[in-house]
Amino acid sequence: MRDTLKGIGAVVRREVSYLFTRPIYLFAIIGAPLLVTFLLLYMMGGGLPTNMPVAVVDEDHSSASRALIRNLDVFQNSEVTLVTSSMPEALQAMRRGQVYGILHIPAGLLAEAGSARQPKLHYYTNSAYLMAGSFVFRDMKMISELASAKVGLLTGQAKGKTQEEIMATVQPIVVRTEVMSNPWLNYSAYLTTTILPGILQLMVFLLTSYSIGVEIKRGTASSWLRVADGSMVKALLGKLLPQTILFLLVGWSIQAILYGWMGYPLQSGWLPMALGMLCMVLAAQALGIFFIALIPILRMGMSLGSLLGMLSFSISGMSVPVSSMIAPMQALAYIFPLRYYYQIGISQALLGAPFAEAVPYYIALLAFCLLPTLTLPRLKKYLLSVDYIA
Structure with missing residues (x-):
């Protein structure tokens, strides 16, 4: 030894x-x-990329569309850097890499929603940038769901329903998300x-x-x-x-x-x-x-x-x-x-x-x-x- x-x-x-x-x-x-x-x-x-630029094509120019833009800008992962009424301009900005997503708000959004004609919100993401595209997609999907819930709330109130009755229709099942192991994402x-x-x-x-x-x-x-x-x-x-x-x-x-x-x-x-x-x-x-x-x-x-x-x-x-x-x-x-x-x-x-x-x-x-x-x-x-x- x-x-x-x-x-x-x-x-x-x-x-x-x-x-x-x-x-x-x-x-x-x-x-x-x-x-x-x-x-x-x-x-x-920063842990996660934040304030990724997105464009909004606003063809409605109403208080409802402006509220949607403000709410999207509040999300941590998205920042509205371009508001335009021209879809080609927004697409050109995406091709240049200036924005990672586009939210398209059609004309007559609130009026058509109130008359049950189901207007459509469109959102586009650039998945060539996988992480940026997926985060922006999540924010725009969330804002679309919130817009739908708000329309349902306003329509229900106009019909004289209580908030509890409206929420039971708008969100019949409450989903609770628990993030394990890495709660800060x-x-x-x-x-x-x-x-x-x-x-x-x-x-x-x-x-x-x-x-x-x-x-x-x-x-x-x-x-x-x-x-x-x-x-x-x-x-x-x-x-x-x-x-x-x-x-x-x-x-x-x-x-x-x-x-x-x-x-x-x-x-x-x-x-x-x-x-x-x-x-x-x-x-x-x-x-x-x-x-x-x-x-x-x-x-x-x-x-x-x-x-x-x-x-x-x-x-x-x-x-x-x-x-x-x-x-x-x-x-x-x-x-x-x-x-x-x-x-x-x-x-x-x-x-x-x-x-x-x-x-x-x-x-x-x-x-x-x-x-x-x-x-x-x-x-x-x-x-x-x-x-x-x-």
Whole structure:
């Protein structure tokens, strides 16, 4: 045991000197993840996009149409920036990207509604901008429903009905909406808690493959193994231990920023998410070793890590539910550590589910650590006997 610790310690000292003499290491471990963290949080500081411009085509020019415009402008997500009586002008503004939606108020709106001729409100949204279009659509749909309810209220009052009788007709079923886990509808709380660990995972992939591949490229692999007494296990543990500690401290710092400073939901406390970060860093390092052992060429190993790291954002399930993907993509989703960290975040941070429900995700992350054992003989062979291919 003492000889094992001595060999690992010698490699650790060698790697620590590399960390503090080669800026690329500290930038990849500390600088890049924290820079992206503050940049992304600054960009999404509002939580949700607000005051998105919409146009109103008002052909009625009545007190009712002006009330509709004022009410639409009050909504948090919409801001009426163009009021016109010309539909072509509004469409031109949408094509130019100046507005994301158009509300069309026809002439004689209130008069036709009072005479039971059912006038039609039209609204158009630009779904090329998915988020902006969907939020504006929601506001214009709501204002249309409110306009319909108001007409029903005025018509009922004209017929001498009480407000209770009118409301029973206008809204026979009262719908109560309860938003769980993220009651503020903060889009940043949902996105950044997965994107930022994903960025960290990507940097772990790249730096792990780089730190091993550069030994092959520069011809220092044999001296690295000599320091580790010829043991591949000692060599990898000693090389990656300083990186593991630094990546873990950065990961926990990102969690402290998200759940402490930003106040994002953390229903089950700090321990489950801190443990999830540890498991994800170890899993990503194991995959980094696997990549460079599979293709022991520096640029190819890093390219493979970059490819899988970027695909993680799309296939982890945070943008499109995995259940909605085609069968091959559903199967592919489970080879990414970020997928399991995302599931831990949903289960423990957002929903506050019992810890036992998240245990399979922790086990899946730790299972990635078995992957390098399949390729250690191949990696040692390349380190000792194969010339680097540029």
